[in-house]
Amino acid sequence: MAKEFVARGADLELKQIRKEFPGFTAIENLDLHVPAGEFFALLGPSGCGKTTTLRLVAGLESPTKGKIFIGGKDVTSTKPHERPVNTVFQSYALFPHMTVLENVAFGLRQRKVADPLAKAKDALNLVQLSHLADRKPQQLSGGQQQRVALARALVNRPSLLLLDEPLGALDLKLRREMQTELKAIQMEVGLTFLHVTHDQEEAMDMADTVAVMNLGRIEQMGAPETLYDRPKTVFVSKFLGQSNLLVGDVTSTSANSISIDVAGNKISVPKNRAEKHKGKIAIGFRPEKATFSSKKPTTSSSKNVIGPGEIIDIRFTGVSNQYLIEVPQLGNITVFAQNMTHFAPIEVGAKVWISWDVENSFGLSDLPAQNEKA
Amino acid sequence: MAFAAFGSSNAPAAAKPTRSGKVVIALLAPGLAYLGAFFLTPLFALIMVSLEVPDPTGGYAEYVPAFEIGNYLYVIGEYLPHILRSFGYALAATVLALLISYPLAYFIGVKARPRPLLQKLMLTLVIAPFFISFLLRTLAWKQIFSNESWIVSSLHDIGLLAPTQYVVGTPFMVIFGLTYNFIPFMTLPLYTSLERLDLRYLEAGSDLYASPTKVFRKVTLPLSMPGIISGTLLTFIPIAGDYINASGDFLGSSSTSMIGNVIESNYLQINDYPSASALSVLLMGVILVLVTFYVKKSGTEDLL
Ligand SMILES: Nc1ncnc2c1ncn2[C@@H]1O[C@H](COP(=O)(O)OP(=O)(O)O)[C@@H](O)[C@H]1O
Numbered sequence: 001m002a003k004e005f006v007a008r009g010a011d012l013e014l015k016q017i018r019k020e021f022p023g024f025t026a027i028e029n030l031d032l033h034v035p036a037g038e039f040f041a042l043l044g045p046s047g048c049g050k051t052t053t054l055r056l057v058a059g060l061e062s063p064t065k066g067k068i069f070i071g072g073k074d075v076t077s078t079k080p081h082e083r084p085v086n087t088v089f090q091s092y093a094l095f096p097h098m099t100v101l102e103n104v105a106f107g108l109r110q111r112k113v114a115d116p117l118a119k120a121k122d123a124l125n126l127v128q129l130s131h132l133a134d135r136k137p138q139q140l141s142g143g144q145q146q147r148v149a150l151a152r153a154l155v156n157r158p159s160l161l162l163l164d165e166p167l168g169a170l171d172l173k174l175r176r177e178m179q180t181e182l183k184a185i186q187m188e189v190g191l192t193f194l195h196v197t198h199d200q201e202e203a204m205d206m207a208d209t210v211a212v213m214n215l216g217r218i219e220q221m222g223a224p225e226t227l228y229d230r231p232k233t234v235f236v237s238k239f240l241g242q243s244n245l246l247v248g249d250v251t252s253t254s255a256n257s258i259s260i261d262v263a264g265n266k267i268s269v270p271k272n273r274a275e276k277h278k279g280k281i282a283i284g285f286r287p288e289k290a291t292f293s294s295k296k297p298t299t300s301s302s303k304n305v306i307g308p309g310e311i312i313d314i315r316f317t318g319v320s321n322q323y324l325i326e327v328p329q330l331g332n333i334t335v336f337a338q339n340m341t342h343f344a345p346i347e348v349g350a351k352v353w354i355s356w357d358v359e360n361s362f363g364l365s366d367l368p369a370q371n372e373k374a
Numbered sequence: 375m376a377f378a379a380f381g382s383s384n385a386p387a388a389a390k391p392t393r394s395g396k397v398v399i400a401l402l403a404p405g406l407a408y409l410g411a412f413f414l415t416p417l418f419a420l421i422m423v424s425l426e427v428p429d430p431t432g433g434y435a436e437y438v439p440a441f442e443i444g445n446y447l448y449v450i451g452e453y454l455p456h457i458l459r460s461f462g463y464a465l466a467a468t469v470l471a472l473l474i475s476y477p478l479a480y481f482i483g484v485k486a487r488p489r490p491l492l493q494k495l496m497l498t499l500v501i502a503p504f505f506i507s508f509l510l511r512t513l514a515w516k517q518i519f520s521n522e523s524w525i526v527s528s529l530h531d532i533g534l535l536a537p538t539q540y541v542v543g544t545p546f547m548v549i550f551g552l553t554y555n556f557i558p559f560m561t562l563p564l565y566t567s568l569e570r571l572d573l574r575y576l577e578a579g580s581d582l583y584a585s586p587t588k589v590f591r592k593v594t595l596p597l598s599m600p601g602i603i604s605g606t607l608l609t610f611i612p613i614a615g616d617y618i619n620a621s622g623d624f625l626g627s628s629s630t631s632m633i634g635n636v637i638e639s640n641y642l643q644i645n646d647y648p649s650a651s652a653l654s655v656l657l658m659g660v661i662l663v664l665v666t667f668y669v670k671k672s673g674t675e676d677l678l
């Protein structure tokens with residue numbers, strides 16, 4: 001198995017994976033398909049089972065239940081060294097007794113590839129570390145170690161590259177640079193990348209497809225734009241960007257939309273953007289899709305309006321201002337507004353109405369927990 | 375150098391003779407005085423005695439200071455077989471102890487990590503023999519392998535030993551005893567270094583296509599090198615100078631005499647102090663050279 005290396009990505013399929021540790025179920029029932037050659041991001045909060053998933057794919061853990069296919073082959077019971085997979089570990093795990101160059105050449109040597117040192121040097125060039133080839137890993141900064149780990153995995157041209165938060169230790173600027181670089185490398189080599197991160201911006205920026213993971217399950221999967229535009233669960237709507245959520249019973253249904261009643265306000269969502277059409281549902285909208293005005297806007301069937309509310313906090317974040325508006329009986333609503341000079345200055349305490357296009361609402365499949373603020 | 379291998383991390387030394395520098399000197403003083411009184415002085419005396427010649431006017435076992443380098447040539451000529459035997463036995467016993475201790479230490483330090491109770495129990499078992507004097511334990515082995523023992527008679531019966539052959543007094547018995555007595559000194563440093571072994575490196579190795587055997591050779595073994603170095607030093611050095619196991623009173627015979635036995639008989643039986651001293655200095659010198667060479671060669675500095 002380990003011999004047949006192709007400079008081509010393979011697809012990965014996890015079927016009904018379950019992973020139990022003594023006294024703890026890390027992954028409940030995971031189905032995942034990563035198409036060949038894709039940059040796939042697994043996004044989720046710390047402790048949701050991302051590392052465990054990667055370890056299962058790499059063969060460092062075996063699943064309690066379920067099967068793993070790489071390039072169509074069942075690898076569930078093969079040993080790690082027999083899988084055409086390499087990992088960039090969250091802790092880097094660079095061998096402390098070898099130089100940077102020897103670290104990178106390790107996999108090539110094991111597979112008896114010709115000219116391992118030259119290839120390792122090329123890989124170090126790729127991550128711009130060729131000048132540190134003779135150092136020991138302990139003599140490098142965290143960010144440099146991370147790049148060595150990347151080179152050490154990448155140099156093997158595995159059908160599937162697993163990246164466990166590979167940019168976590170970098171500062172923001174270097175991280176954004178490396179994101180661009182990593183994406184370019186992936187396009188160039190055409191390998192399948194399974195990239196794990198808890199940074200939603202990173203996932204959205206780099207990945208073709210993002211799977212949002214929570215408590216050992218995939219909540220939602222799709223292109224970054226789709227996930228952002230139309231989150232299907234409370235968790236996704238909050239984890240990818242910010243959302244305002246309103247909860248109420250469905251009171252009327254028209255041909256294209258459904259409406260709920262929230263403390264006397266009628267809030268509508270297009271039917272094709274709602275997961276549930278009956279009973280008590282949550283409807284959300286993004287803070288930057290809403291505007292507010294000090295006069296009540298004329299009601300129309302294409303706009304949702306709530307208010308009046310009182311501005312209780314204004315935060316300047318550079319490009320935009322974040323307004324926190326307290327609407328009686330509805331809770332706090334966040335609105336982002338572009339920072340434009342011709343706006344009349346609005347101050348804390350002002351009374352405003354909030355409105356957004358019905359088209360920009362989304363209906364979720366679940367409800368926020370009671371104690372969670374909408 | 376070698377002693378860095380015993381596990382402590384290197385602390386930065388105080389550079390300037392500041393107030394803390396004085397404190398350092400004050401704290402070091404007792405240790406330095408001890409070294410001077412109980413190491414340097416006897417060493418110097420030993421070297422002086424090793425160069426003495428028999429008193430021309432005196433009687434038996436009386437010597438006068440001289441500078442007789444010939445003493446060294448004499449002991450080398452006379453006792454070369456014993457010297458070679460000592461280092462041969464020491465090498466064999468050290469290698470055997472390493473082969474036995476490594477899997478044991480690996481099990482305690484790595485495999486038993488999820489079960490701290492088992493770990494503690496096994497460590498206790500490794501140390502437990504120390505609660506009984508090693509003289510008694512060595513004598514017990516002599517008893518076990520004595521000519522009348524069922525082990526030896528069984529060996530005779532199945533023909534593994536010729537009817538005239540016995541176990542006690544053979545090189546096998548001596549090496550067995552040496553190995554047995556020094557296994558804890560090998561196991562403990564190995565355990566200390568394997569217990570700290572970060573298993574993530576082993577996982578990285580297997581992720582990079584190394585089979586379990588390769589992972590062991592390329593990752594585990596080099597990373598446990600500090601333990602191997604200190605373990606082998608802690609066994610090889612005392613074994614080379616050991617005189618209990620090889621002595622005729624214990625497991626050996628006149629044909630298994632090691633350098634320690636020769637020194638003992640020269641000092642205590644024939645009272646040839648210069649020869650005994652010369653042998654002692656020689657033993658020390660050879661060990662020093664071997665150890666320096668060994669530590670340099672194994673390149674453990676990189677690991678520390
Ligand atoms: N060997 C293990 N034994 C017990 N629990 C574990 C083990 N490894 C991971 N876990 C648990 O599984 C959960 C998921 O861990 P992990 O996959 O590392 O999360 P993530 O990488 O998403 O932060 C965590 O709650 C963690 O405590």
Ligand SMILES: [Mg+2]
Nearest residue numbers: 050051090164
């Ligand atoms: Mg993790």
